[in-house]
Amino acid sequence: MSERVAVVTGANRGIGRAIAGALAADGFATAVTARDPATLADTVSGIEQRGGTVAAFACDVRDEVSVAALADAVLARWGTVHTVVANAGVAGPTAPLHEIGLPEWRDCLATDLDGVFLTFRAFIPPLVQAGEGALVAISSMTGKRPLHGRTPYAAAKMGVLGLVRTLALELGPFGIRVNAVCPGAVAGPRIEDVIRRQATARGISEVEALAAFTAASPLGRLVEAEEVGRACAFLASDAASAITGEDLNVTAGVVMY
Numbered sequence: 001m002s003e004r005v006a007v008v009t010g011a012n013r014g015i016g017r018a019i020a021g022a023l024a025a026d027g028f029a030t031a032v033t034a035r036d037p038a039t040l041a042d043t044v045s046g047i048e049q050r051g052g053t054v055a056a057f058a059c060d061v062r063d064e065v066s067v068a069a070l071a072d073a074v075l076a077r078w079g080t081v082h083t084v085v086a087n088a089g090v091a092g093p094t095a096p097l098h099e100i101g102l103p104e105w106r107d108c109l110a111t112d113l114d115g116v117f118l119t120f121r122a123f124i125p126p127l128v129q130a131g132e133g134a135l136v137a138i139s140s141m142t143g144k145r146p147l148h149g150r151t152p153y154a155a156a157k158m159g160v161l162g163l164v165r166t167l168a169l170e171l172g173p174f175g176i177r178v179n180a181v182c183p184g185a186v187a188g189p190r191i192e193d194v195i196r197r198q199a200t201a202r203g204i205s206e207v208e209a210l211a212a213f214t215a216a217s218p219l220g221r222l223v224e225a226e227e228v229g230r231a232c233a234f235l236a237s238d239a240a241s242a243i244t245g246e247d248l249n250v251t252a253g254v255v256m257y
Helices: 014-027 035-047 064-078 102-130 150-176 189-202 205-215 223-236
Strands: 003-010 029-035 054-058 082-086 133-138 176-183 247-250
Touching: 003 014, 003 064, 003 150, 003 176, 014 082, 014 223, 029 035, 029 064, 035 054, 035 223, 054 064, 064 082, 082 102, 082 223, 102 133, 102 150, 102 176, 133 150, 133 223, 150 176, 189 205, 223 247
Parallel strands: 003 029, 003 082, 029 054, 082 133, 133 176, 176 247
Antiparallel strands: none
């Protein structure tokens, strides 16, 4: 894979950083993005310290012009692309639907669903020209089963699955595979914030809110970001050459369908 190039959006922390690290470890030259490229410093240094090739780019996945500029910049630097992981996302509000304002709803869908659409659309032409490639969208187990007070997020993540399945059908004849990864509750600051909001929304303690995530797992634990990263690297690899249109759960067994 030494000549392959991967793009990872939202790579400045958490899952995105782990995905970029896993792809770099597999030999991909890796383009990492965030709205503020200064926040990518730790991601870049971590990859470089392990001998990987990486470059940081500013990109707001909600903005069509910004995403198009990213595609142009990646192609200008490397001349090709093989894998694109649409990871950038937001948690969105935690509240009953009737208390969620239209701006909150739109911001969540603009990032979590429109962002996947814009990112994939920008990179499809060079992938078609190359006659091969892999697109990976980060959905969520919440796109497959409900989570209290998270209607915008659930709608966006379920929408990602529809996008992936349809795009897999469209792009298969060009040798391009399209898949989704559905993480469960991933250990780190983001899930800690979700747990706090769940506790407030449901009138329970944070300990009880955390237990609601872990008790449903046969393994009795949260997911590690690196486990999601390795799943994405697998889907980008030749080992997954017959896999397309799938949504791969990485949920510690919370979701099995």
